[in-house]
Amino acid sequence: MAGVLLLLLILFKHFVLSDRTQRMNRESSNLYFNFCQRDAEDVWLNVVPNHPLMHGTIYESKVVNRSSHNISNWKMVIKITKPVYLSNCWNGSIEIHQKTKGKTIVQPAVRLHDKEYDELKKLKVKKFCARKKPLLIYLNPGDKIIYYPDEEYSENIIPAYTGTDYHYTDIGFVFFKNDTEPMNMDFDFAKASLTYHMDDSISDNVMLYVFGVLFLMWLFIISSMIRLKIIKTAKLRDQEHDKQTIEQVMTVFTKFIDAKDIHTGGHSERVAMYSRMIAKISGRSEEFCQKVFYCGLLHDCGKISVGDTILSKTESLTEEELNIVRAHTHKGYELLKSLSSIPEACQTALYHHERFDGTGYPEHLSGKLIPEAARIVAIADSFDVMSTERYYRKGLPREKILEELKDNSGTQFDPEFVNAFLKLVEENRI
Known part of the structure; x- marks a missing residue:
């Protein structure tokens, strides 16, 4: 019986309480997000002092809430698959996980777009610092960055679909590449996923109803077994008394x-x-x-x-x-x-x-x-x-x-x- 209760609790946590995950470019009735290269040409992206082959690209991501419930407590995990440099992101903060010599260096979440250049040079992760801007953070396959939305810019909560308009949040990243070829229009150097919490109401959560029914069934079975045990014990006691008599x-x-x-x-x-x-x-x-x-x-x-x-x-x-x-x-x-x-x-x-x-x-x-x-x-x-x-x-x-x-x-x-x-x-x- 303890095992049944544990299973019900696991199901409740998995379907009702746990956060959900959505991968980039995957269709879902709840949420959608992707990455695309910004159309505008920014000359400064191709100017890194003494490094003519270094050129950058701005990637924008739109996180769209398609559901009838608010989305909150979300974060975006970007796993690097090809060598790149991270220069900036907005409007939230970024946590950097960088592998160096078999160890993982973790830079706690920092708002890159709000820091002065001299402050950014003090980050503990491995980076490339030109004499002038921009600051470039090394990212190799196996590294990852985690984006946290900014409450100040109202990114942390994406309102529910109202029936006419989808609500969304725009975020951006600047990546550089040291290559003769310009960066691909596609976001092909990383895999991204988004973890979020959906503020379901109790009346809308089907799994909560299922859990409730299963829990009531479990209580009924337990109470029935206890009752049968009591009856059986009483019967055995009566039988023993009758036997002695x-x-x-x-x-x-x-x-x-x-x-x-x-x-x-x-x-x-x-x-x-x-x-x-x-x-x-x-x-x-x-x-x-x-x-x-x-x-x-x-x-x-x-x-x-x-x-x-x-x-x-x-x-x-x-x-x-x-x-x-x-x-x-x-x-x-x-x-x-x-x-x-x-x-x-x-x-x-x-x-x-x-x-x-x-x-x-x-x-x-x-x-x-x-x-x-x-x-x-x-x-x-x-x-x-x-x-x-x-x-x-x-x-x-x-x-x-x-x-x-x-x-x-x-x-x-x-x-x-x-x-x-x-x-x-x-x-x-x-």
């Missing part, structure tokens, strides 16, 4: 379930944690890992319908009691099927006792037909059950548990997730 509710609910059996305290939370770790190391998405965590929390919620006497019984369960315990998968499904935001939860509650070889319950599903979340939770659930003490036995040693998982890989458990779990164990993360 859901987890808290689920955790409290699972504590009620686990409280039915003092030997299974914290079981659902541990299963949830292991399940998320298995999903993550298996390369599943963050969203899926979080859903698997919820599935682990709620997988045994159906046990709330199983009596305490059955859950805490130390002897072997009767067939009828086994059927009641196995029914907790259906009860869990019924409790969770309305949780539409996490459809995996009810599926996991129903299928976490299915076996990979199809011999589990309640529907004897096998392989990939068992929902992925249920296959993950089955491993986490079995590991925690074998690790903790129960009414009917003590917790098994870790080596024995890992051996059981390996032996039942491909029969009871999905081999992919068994390998993922074993990797977590190897990395000491479980």
Whole structure:
């Protein structure tokens, strides 16, 4: 966005604020200027004491304002392409850039036509001083002179076109040449350009309108992006709050379930944690890992319908009691099927006792037909059950548990997730 603003500022400066440049003899709807040799013959131009081949020419330039706006703050840059001598100019001042021995000497703007001959001889640029007038300033290819209009002669502002007359300013230069041939009628020893400021009104400047529209569009885009960012941040904050609330509710609910059996305290939370770790190391998405965590929390919620006497019984369960315990998968499904935001939860509650070889319950599903979340939770659930003490036995040693998982890989458990779990164990993360 900072780059877009910078581009707009550059365009504004270039099209609205910057000065304009016009080359000599180039047609333009705003301005026109040229150079031509003055028709009148001035005898003194051919009289340079002791230098019979030195002869000069007066060149006049007319700067015409063709636009409907005043032209101000203008200056003319004349770049020299052939050796000549500058003697005088009027009515403004002239700045001289002269290259000598690899260095550029700059003579600040001076009004040549107002200076006495003795004063002009003190100029710091390289010059030819005859015993008598005129003073001649050396100009070679690569040198340049800059003409600045004179406020005293009202040159600095060229009024706008009124509909009947074009306003203009006349300026003049005297150049000398040391040659047998007279100077060309054409201004062929230099290239000239004129830089100026046009006093546009805001209503007439099309580019200002364009810039204004672009700037408003930029502001609209920026404000829209800020608004979207605020909305997105608020939404993420609400989602995080909702997530924490859901987890808290689920955790409290699972504590009620686990409280039915003092030997299974914290079981659902541990299963949830292991399940998320298995999903993550298996390369599943963050969203899926979080859903698997919820599935682990709620997988045994159906046990709330199983009596305490059955859950805490130390002897072997009767067939009828086994059927009641196995029914907790259906009860869990019924409790969770309305949780539409996490459809995996009810599926996991129903299928976490299915076996990979199809011999589990309640529907004897096998392989990939068992929902992925249920296959993950089955491993986490079995590991925690074998690790903790129960009414009917003590917790098994870790080596024995890992051996059981390996032996039942491909029969009871999905081999992919068994390998993922074993990797977590190897990395000491479980």
